[in-house]
Amino acid sequence: MKPTDRTLSMPPFRAMQILASARELEAQGRDIVHMELGEPDFRTPPHIIDAAFHAAEDGFTGYTPAEGLIELREALSSYYKQQYGVVVDPDRFIVTMGSSPALWLIFASILEQGDRVLMTDPHYACYPNDVRYVGGEPVKLPVRVEDGFRVDPGRVSAAANGNIKAFLINSPSNPTGSVTEPADLKAIAELPFEHLISDEIYHRITYGVKSHSMLEYREDAFILSGFSKVYAMTGWRLGWIIVPPDFIEPMRRVHQNLFLCASSFVQKAGVQKAGVAALTGPQDEVRRMVETYDKRRVFIVGALRDMGFNIPVEPAGAFYVLADARHLDESSENLSNRLLNEAGVAVTPGIDFGEAAEGFLRFSYATSIERIAEGMKRIGKWLET
Ligand SMILES: Cc1ncc(COP(=O)(O)O)c(C=O)c1O
CATH class of the missing domain: 3.90.1150.10 (Aspartate Aminotransferase, domain 1)
Known part of the structure; x- marks a missing residue:
């Protein structure tokens, strides 16, 4: 064995x-x-704990649809309108158990054996490991100390040869803490990658600068994010992906087969009709x-x-x-x-x-x-x- x-x-x-x-x-x-x-x-803020607690107490402890509760996806859609001014159909969200499964799901859905994913170096530790696990190949683009760890669109473009299937960006970045300027995001969005993946888990944890979503610049980007960091909810395991329309149905099926759904009462902590939970509350x-x-x-x-x-x-x-x-x-x-x-x-x-x-x-x-x-x-x- x-x-x-x-x-x-x-x-x-x-x-x-x-x-x-x-x-x-x-x-x-x-x-x-x-x-x-x-x-x-x-x-975790107490009103969020209350929302989950009351949902569980009210018997909201069964499976939910694989893609997540419609009220949570609608709240996420409003959130994107309010935070970034972009309109996203609630159907484009898949609610996941944190953004880690979201990463895996994206890689598994876009990569054939040997497909290459360009990512910065330094990068979040799990990225290359996840890519390799589904048969892909990580390709590193060193971001330089002398450039202040900037993800320079010119250097990304130079690395974007036909062998690269996707580019993965993470801003604000773990581990550098650097935030990619809107103009650079826009320039990267215009590069001819088949897929663009944007890990936005640290959005809103910024100091004197605003977080911009890649969705503002490229409509068919894969966006992943979650509740772990901004709402101090790491152990709750709640996140989401925004997927391009052609990927909605197949990715929902994969999510259903692998994970069934994200935890039900935890999804209620993400949103509650009464308006007192993570996205909709104070x-x-x-x-x-x-x-x-x-x-x-x-x-x-x-x-x-x-x-x-x-x-x-x-x-x-x-x-x-x-x-x-x-x-x-x-x-x-x-x-x-x-x-x-x-x-x-x-x-x-x-x-x-x-x-x-x-x-x-x-x-x-x-x-x-x-x-x-x-x-x-x-x-x-x-x-x-
Ligand atoms: C850049 C980045 N992406 C994703 C994750 C995963 O977060 P979670 O699965 O809790 O949403 C982390 C966690 O540290 C991270 O730093």
Whole structure:
């Protein structure tokens, strides 16, 4: 008995491995500052919890249509009108269990064996692994430190030869925190890729700039997003895809066969007729969370720079800083292991996000300013020794 080769060759998610090692140290009594996780430290806003709780209590615990509740898809459609000024038919949404299955579903629906997907490097760790798992081939486009990690349409265009089936963009970006300018999004939208995929999971977590959806510039782009980050709902597993019309019916079938549907009462937490849930309810908590991230962002960027880390790009979105640590160690994995074991600070090695981020460390500031300050203090002391 043996798992398939593609299963055996799936690389681990290093951030989770760092977390596991940190937990082991904690079990031995060590105090660890966690800055490795891309997970909001806030609790889900109470009106969202109430909506799910009441839906479950009212017996809303069965299957829903595979594509998701119509009231949630209608609310998502209104949300796109209000946030981005685009009209999207509710039928173009497929509600998924977070944006991770959405990614897989898109790749599985557009890639034949050997088809190539162009993506930036650094990139979200799972992208190339997901592409490979469905038989596709990831192709990396390094985004350069000297360009401020900009996804330059000219360089994307130069890489867009006939062998590339799709381009995948993620703005605000994990791990760089950079936000692609509307003019660059528009220029990328006009490139002759058969498919354009836009991962918009960090939308609205931006500092002084507005998030623009690729849908504003290309109507048939695949958009994926979800509730995890902006509403602090990572464990609820709720997300969505917007698919081009020709893909609606076949992708619904695949979703139905593989997943049946997203959790029913969790979908009710996304929307409720009474108007008190994530999309339709008060958004004050989202504003409060983003303001808090912003304060931490300013603090951590300053503290890291004071300690000699080069931050080539001040993050304008998401909740990560990618810091150049090559002066300390060429191997980011080595360095993050040392920081964990010797300084008690958990961060993610840049190599998790591609070769272009080797020598960098990704600090997540989705943790309290007190813990960030403690982490900075420990790193400062460690550097002195
Ligand atoms: C860029 C990006 N896309 C997708 C995801 C997956 O999020 P979820 O499955 O919780 O929606 C993450 C999680 O960290 C991410 O950083």
